[in-house]
Amino acid sequence: EPEVTQTPSHQVTQMGQEVILRCVPISNHLYFYWYRQILGQKVEFLVSFYNNEISEKSEIFDDQFSVERPDGSNFTLKIRSTKLEDSAMYFCASSDSRRTKNIQYFGAGTRLSVL
């Protein structure tokens, strides 16, 4: 069964460093998303991406964050200068809303630890 894959599973970084989280969405999907879950809190939306541009972003997704689809298969989330409060699980998701409206399929996540 097709799945969303995320790498790395765990990323440790120093505060102020840049990190790139990588995702390979399901191959025929057109819509891509990033969510995060801070320990003990809800899963919260960060950004959605369609047709090579951001469709929607939350207020969390400030200038420190960016997303890119550098080729036909990868979807990345970059945090330019990490802060302690960026420590969280980051989930990538994708959907093909032409067939199944708004059912988003999630990857296993990347745990980001900012020290």
Added chain:
Amino acid sequence: DQQVKQNSPSLSVQEGRISILNCDYTNSMFDYFLWYKKYPAEGPTFLISISSIKDKNEDGRFTVFLNKSAKHLSLHIVPSQPGDSAVYFCAASGGSSASKIIFGSGTRLSIRP
């Protein structure tokens, strides 16, 4: 953000019995509702969904009921099995086809033998 609420943080059910997980929402613009299941160290896994034009959707052991007037939905699992032990998230979306999903805080379901 309290648009989707799951008021029971945990639920324990005996194997073979029915599990009922509840969810309330506040935003009347939501038109699609989903349930996700999550095991530790994994991402949310889609379980079942329902459009706001329906009041029931069934898939095997899983049934979701939607009461729009009460802004309430529930997930029924019958019969409950040990593998159903996980955190269940209620979620909602609305509007455009690339809508974000708003998640509830989750209910940890434990199936006891």
